[in-house]
Amino acid sequence: GESVGLHLPxxxxxxxxxxxxxxxxxxxxxxxxxxxxxxxGKGPQFIIDIRSNMDKRQGxxxxxxxxxxxxHLSLQIAATQPGDSAVYFCAERGKLIFGQGTELSVKx
Amino acid sequence: DGGITxxxxxxxxxxxxxxxxSCEQNLNHxxxxxxxxxxxxxLRLIYYSQIVNDFQKGDIAEGYSVSRxxxxxxxxxxxxxxKNPTAFYLCASSTYVRTxxxxxxxxxTRLTVV
Numbered sequence: 284g285e286s287v288g289l290h291l292p293x294x295x296x297x298x299x300x301x302x303x304x305x306x307x308x309x310x311x312x313x314x315x316x317x318x319x320x321x322x323x324g325k326g327p328q329f330i331i332d333i334r335s336n337m338d339k340r341q342g343x344x345x346x347x348x349x350x351x352x353x354x355h356l357s358l359q360i361a362a363t364q365p366g367d368s369a370v371y372f373c374a375e376r377g378k379l380i381f382g383q384g385t386e387l388s389v390k391x
Numbered sequence: 392d393g394g395i396t397x398x399x400x401x402x403x404x405x406x407x408x409x410x411x412x413s414c415e416q417n418l419n420h421x422x423x424x425x426x427x428x429x430x431x432x433x434l435r436l437i438y439y440s441q442i443v444n445d446f447q448k449g450d451i452a453e454g455y456s457v458s459r460x461x462x463x464x465x466x467x468x469x470x471x472x473x474k475n476p477t478a479f480y481l482c483a484s485s486t487y488v489r490t491x492x493x494x495x496x497x498x499x500t501r502l503t504v505v
Contacts, residue, residue, distance in 0.1 A: 292431070315492060317492075317493045319496075324479075324499070324501070325498055325499065326397075326481050326483075326496035326497050326498045326499050327434075327481070327494075327496045328496070329493055329495075332492070332493065372433070372434070374493075374494075376490070376491065376492060376493075377488070377489040377490055377491065379424065379436050379439060379449065379488070380434075380436065380450075381426075381433050381434040382433055383431075383432065383433040384433055386431075
């Protein structure tokens with residue numbers, strides 16, 4: 284069946300390093316993807332999105348890359364800060380399911 | 392400001408009791424959702440509603456009930472039939488179900504059975 288999933292459940296990085304969080308999807312017809320950030324005890328919040336006609340989209344310190352050939356997207360966080368510690372989810376437009384998420388821990 | 396509000400933030404329930412979690416949105420969204428999140432787990436869909444007076448079961452609807460009498464409100468009742476209700480509950484809304492460009496989430500309700 285169709286699914287959206289993340290590769291690794293946890294990621295630990297040093298403060299100031301770059302972080303890369305990966306996500307795979309199975310529906311080649313998916314046309315829009317979203318990344319959410321969920322801090323402890325809070326609801327997920329929108330970070331950045333990307334349409335399938337784009338390969339890359341940049342925000343403030345975040346970049347999302349989309350590789351439609353291998354059905355993979357990644358979220359890159361530059362100069363990771365302690366405030367980036369959270370669980371990150373990817374999602375597809377119109378899909379009601381979310382993957383497990385990747386928990387990012389930032390070491391000072 | 393437009394948004395989605397869940398209440399209460401923390402809720403304690405005795406065994407055998409029903410409890411109702413509130414979710415209200417003023418975003419004029421047609422679709423609303425309830426998700427359950429357990430520690431270290433992703434979001435699991437309980438129920439969703441596309442329009443007023445209509446709702447569908449998600450993956451884990453057993454032991455839960457919902458109503459959608461108003462566009463703005465989508466309360467979730469956790470019944471005594473739900474054997475393991477302790478969890479973090481998230482409500483969300485979107486413009487539509489299948490063609491939406493993302494969800495707006497509430498801040499969650501943490502339910503604990505005592």
